[in-house]
Amino acid sequence: MLYHDSHDAFYRKPLGAIKAGxxxxxxxxxxxxxxxxxxxxxxxxxxxxxxxxxxxHFEATVTVPSSPMLFWYSFIIPRAxxxxxxxxxxxxxxxxxxxxxxEPASYQVTVYDPAYQTPEYLQKGVVYQIFPDRFFxxxxxxxxxxxxxxxxxxxxxxxxxxxxxxxxxxxxxxGDNMALDFFGGxxxxxxxxxxxxxxxxxxxxxxxxxxxxxxNHRYDTGSYEEIDPILGDEEAFEALTAAxxxxxxxxxxxxVFSHTGADSQYFNRFGxxxxxxxxxxxxxxxxxxxxxxxxxxxxxxxxxxxxxxAVDKSNKAYRHYLLNPENGILPYWVKKGAxxxxxxxxDELPADLLREMRTAIKNVREDSVLLGEVWEDASNKVxxxxxxxxxxxxxxxxxxxxxxxxxxxxxxxxxxxxxxxxRIILHQxxxxxxxxxxxxxxLLGSHDRVRILNAxxxxxxxxxxxxxxxxxxxxxxxxxELAMAKKRYVEAVKLLCALPGAPTxxxxxxxxxxxxxxxxxxxxxxxxxxxxxxxxxxxxxxxxRRQSAVLQTGLLKVEALDAWTLxxxxxxxxxxxxxxxxxxxxxxxVVITQNPR
Numbered sequence: 001m002l003y004h005d006s007h008d009a010f011y012r013k014p015l016g017a018i019k020a021g022x023x024x025x026x027x028x029x030x031x032x033x034x035x036x037x038x039x040x041x042x043x044x045x046x047x048x049x050x051x052x053x054x055x056x057h058f059e060a061t062v063t064v065p066s067s068p069m070l071f072w073y074s075f076i077i078p079r080a081x082x083x084x085x086x087x088x089x090x091x092x093x094x095x096x097x098x099x100x101x102x103e104p105a106s107y108q109v110t111v112y113d114p115a116y117q118t119p120e121y122l123q124k125g126v127v128y129q130i131f132p133d134r135f136f137x138x139x140x141x142x143x144x145x146x147x148x149x150x151x152x153x154x155x156x157x158x159x160x161x162x163x164x165x166x167x168x169x170x171x172x173x174x175g176d177n178m179a180l181d182f183f184g185g186x187x188x189x190x191x192x193x194x195x196x197x198x199x200x201x202x203x204x205x206x207x208x209x210x211x212x213x214x215x216n217h218r219y220d221t222g223s224y225e226e227i228d229p230i231l232g233d234e235e236a237f238e239a240l241t242a243a244x245x246x247x248x249x250x251x252x253x254x255x256v257f258s259h260t261g262a263d264s265q266y267f268n269r270f271g272x273x274x275x276x277x278x279x280x281x282x283x284x285x286x287x288x289x290x291x292x293x294x295x296x297x298x299x300x301x302x303x304x305x306x307x308x309x310a311v312d313k314s315n316k317a318y319r320h321y322l323l324n325p326e327n328g329i330l331p332y333w334v335k336k337g338a339x340x341x342x343x344x345x346x347d348e349l350p351a352d353l354l355r356e357m358r359t360a361i362k363n364v365r366e367d368s369v370l371l372g373e374v375w376e377d378a379s380n381k382v383x384x385x386x387x388x389x390x391x392x393x394x395x396x397x398x399x400x401x402x403x404x405x406x407x408x409x410x411x412x413x414x415x416x417x418x419x420x421x422x423r424i425i426l427h428q429x430x431x432x433x434x435x436x437x438x439x440x441x442x443l444l445g446s447h448d449r450v451r452i453l454n455a456x457x458x459x460x461x462x463x464x465x466x467x468x469x470x471x472x473x474x475x476x477x478x479x480x481e482l483a484m485a486k487k488r489y490v491e492a493v494k495l496l497c498a499l500p501g502a503p504t505x506x507x508x509x510x511x512x513x514x515x516x517x518x519x520x521x522x523x524x525x526x527x528x529x530x531x532x533x534x535x536x537x538x539x540x541x542x543x544x545r546r547q548s549a550v551l552q553t554g555l556l557k558v559e560a561l562d563a564w565t566l567x568x569x570x571x572x573x574x575x576x577x578x579x580x581x582x583x584x585x586x587x588x589x590v591v592i593t594q595n596p597r
Contacts, residue, residue, distance in 0.1 A: 001056070002077065002086050003029040006107050007095040007426045017110035017379075017391075017433040021066040024109060028075050031056040032084070037076040038062070041106060042069060047076070064111045068392035070380060072106035093427040110379050110431050113393030118439040119339070119367045121203060121250055122397070124552040126542045127504040128202040131447050132231055133182055133216045134524045135507055136189035137162065148229040152212055152222075154272070156230075157181050163528065166519035168469055174305055177469065179215040183524045187232040191240045198247050200510065200535070201542030204502065205244065206252045206342055208447060210237065213261055217447070217522070219344060220261030220307055222273070224322075224329040234336065241337025250339035252369060255330070257322060258348040259302040259310045260289075267309050269296075278309075289318050302345075313350050323360040330357055334364045342441075346372030346396065347383035354395040371441060374399040379431040391436040398439035401501060404428065405443055408495060409455050411594060412488040418560040418594065425499065425558050434578050438500045438553060444492055445506030447522055451515040452492070452506070453477060456485040459516065472516035486512060490537050491596040497545040498568040498590035500556055500578075510538040550585040553577040564594035 004026070006012045011027045018024055028050060030036050036058040038048040042065045050058035064071050074087035087104025088097050094107065142149055149156075157167070159181060167181035187210070197205070209218035212226040227233050241251045262269040266286040268277020278286045279296045289311050291300040302308040311318055322329045330341060340361055343349065349357075354372070361368040374381065378390040378399045390396045407424040410416045429437060445452040450460045457477055467475075477485060489509070496503040508523070512531035515521040545551050554570035555578050561567055571587040 001029060001031045002075075002084065002099050003096070004075065004086060004107075005096045006088075006430060007423075016430050016437075017112055018064055019114040020064065020068050020111050021114070022064060023061055024064050025059065025061040026073060027053070028058045028086070029056055030058060030077055033077050033079050035078050037078070039074050039076055039106075041072040050075075064109060067111075068113045068394065069111050070389055071109040071111050073109065074104055074106040091423075093423045094430045095423055095426060108380060108431055110389070110391065110433060112391065112433040112436075116393030116433060116435050118397040118435040119369050121339075121367070122369055122441075122502050123435075123438040123500075124546070124549075125203045125250075125502045126201050126546060127204045127206050127252075127441055127443075127502045128197055128200070129206045129208070129443070129446060129504060129506045130190060131185075131208045131217070131507060131522050132187065132190065132210060133185045134166075134522055135185045136193050136525060136527070137184045138186050138188040138192055140188070141184055141186070142230070145229045145233070152229050152272075153180075153182070153214070155180050155214070159183050159524075162524050163526070164524075165473070166522055168473060168519055170469075171307075174307075176305060176307075177519055179217050179519065182216050182230055184230060185524070186230070187227070187236040187240045191236075191243050194243055194247055194249065198249065200505075200539045201546050202505070203248060203546070204250045204252060204339070206441070206504070207254060209254045209256060214263040214307070215261075217518075219256050220259075220263065221256050222261050222264040225265075238337055245337070251337065252371070253333055253338045253341050254344060255341040256344040257311070258313065258345050259308040262307045262309055285317075288312070289315055302348075313348075313353055319353065319356065323356055325360070325363060328360060331360050331364045334361050334368050339365070339367075340369030340371070340397075342371045342373065342400070343396075344373055346374055346390070346399070347381070347388070351386075351388065351395065354390075358395060358397075369397045369439075370395075372396045372399045375402045377403065377427075377431065378436075391432055393433070393435075396436075398436050398441065398501075400446075400504075401428075401440045401442045404440075404499075404501075408444065408492050409452075409460055412456055412492060413458050414594065417563040418566045419563065421566060422558050422560045429500075429556060429558075438578065440501030441504050442496045442499060442501040443504040443506065444489070444496070445509045445521075447506070447518070449521065450517050451513060451521050452489055452509050453482065453485040453512065453514045454516060456488040456492075457481045467516065469517075469519075473520050475516050475520075477514055482512075482514070486531070486534055487596040490534070490541070491592055493538055493541050494590060495566070495568070495592045497541045497551060498570065498588070498592070500553075503542060503545060505538070505542070510535050548585060548588065549577070549583040550588050553579060553581070553583065554585075554588070561591070566592040568592065 013025045036050040038060040040046045048060045050060040053059045077084040085100045088107045169178045212222040212228045213220050265273040265275045269279040276284045278284045278290045300310045381388045411421045550570045557569040559567045568590045577583045
């Protein structure tokens with residue numbers, strides 16, 4: 001028998017990530033040899049004989065590196081006629097490992113900076129994501145900004161009816177939706193709905209891009225210096241953040257820094273800005289921000305979309321523009337009231353730039369947040385051929401938790417069982433430092449995926465996501481489907497509220513909105529057709545989470561009671577939470593079932 005379980009404190013102590021320079025004890029069960037060797041790797045190999053401790057168990061204690069890094073271990077078992085090896089299993093989710101006749105994949109230990117801290121309001125928070133054009137339009141709408149809007153958006157069309165469907169207008173050059181139709185949501189409109197959001201239990205607003213841009217999604221930034229005039233202006237932004245602050249709420253911006261829009265003051269392909277853009281002249285002050293293959297028509301762009309010219313992230317002038325302490329874009333908007341940034345496609349930003357971004361905003365506001373869009377394991381990812389670990393304490397505060405989202409949806413659709421979902425949860429607990437893990441943005445819906453109710457009916461899967469947009473627009477959920485999806489959604493939110501990390505609601509999910517992928521998942525908030533019962537259930541869960549210190553920062557135990565039932569236990573040790581802080585409250589048990597009734 002060969003056995004090690006990195007999710008069991010008997011076999012690995014402490015569990016999970018560990019601070020640099022601390023001691024790690026591992027145990028191994030072996031009745032096939034009287035010798036076991038612990039192999040560790042921190043850039044070079046170390047072999048440590050393990051000591052017998054009785055009942056066929058062996059133990060070794062090592063000091064992990066004094067600098068943050070990924071540290072690895074596996075086991076070598078010399079036997080009478082061969083040598084056996086034992087390492088992490090093929091899924092590389094930690095836990096119970098596997099025998100191998102050759103050197104196996106190793107268990108990961110994330111060694112992080114002891115000084116690493118993340119914002120408390122995120123660890124204890126509830127996040128609400130807003131697509132600003134589609135949330136709420138104040139009664140004054142565009143009053144006082146009509147000329148500015150016309151100049152900034154000469155191609156825009158505006159829906160007269162708030163409850164219309166979004167338009168689908170494919171770009172003839174690349175097939176992407178042109179996204180030039182607007183409903184006219186405003187920042188003042190968001191401000192007017194702060195009471196609604198506070199009542200729901202929200203304390204962090206994550207707002208999709210607000211800067212001037214050509215499209216309604218605004219991921220094609222036109223000017224980082226200007227709030228899109230459809231939404232309002234800088235004064236409206238400051239008013240929103242000030243009003244949020246009075247309620248103990250925070251506003252997080254969405255930053256797109258791997259590319260800009262072709263229609264921007266920096267590139268200016270269409271000549272709509274009063275600057276000399278890189279597309280217009282090789283003498284432009286922004287010329288070196290971009291890479292041209294044949295000037296001016298052939299240039300490096302994000303995933304080949306001509307509307308999104310890619311920026312050279314190593315360019316010193318670009319970095320200075322973003323980061324300089326006087327008026328750099330990232331610190332500037334934090335000074336204006338933002339609590340920090342969610343970074344679009346963080347994988348495409350160099351590691352040293354992420355470190356500089358973190359420093360730039362923390363120098364303005366110590367508890368500012370830098371969250372990354374990372375779709376995979378953020379502790380150990382290869383992005384564009386470069387290994388990345390975002391959670392050592394020098395880059396990001398945390399990430400959007402897409403792996404958990406995938407696991408939760410697959411669980412409720414019956415693709416995986418409770419045992420596998422437990423492994424996914426415990427793997428994240430194992431590889432993420434507590435400050436990072438407890439600040440995860442645990443989402444179910446987003447502007448990038450089908451609405452969660454559609455996902456709970458099996459539509460968020462390979463093939464369905466890429467469904468032809470016109471056909472996707474015809475998808476409707478039947479009465480039975482919708483009822484089951486809502487029950488599953490409530491159960492999923494209950495799970496998120498029981499786990500470490502901030503439960504995250506995509507606007508409209510709490511009132512039962514449906515829709516397939518872009519543009520159908522970006523319909524205007526259905527204020528006139530809200531499911532108040534569903535909203536009440538979601539609000540009760542979120543507010544219970546906000547009121548329970550144990551659910552926020554208590555320790556975590558996860559059990560699979562059977563294939564379709566998960567039990568989450570949040571608890572304290574001697575009245576202290578995962579960070580060693582004293583908190584009040586009894587232990588909390590939450591049972592999640594795959595088929596809620």
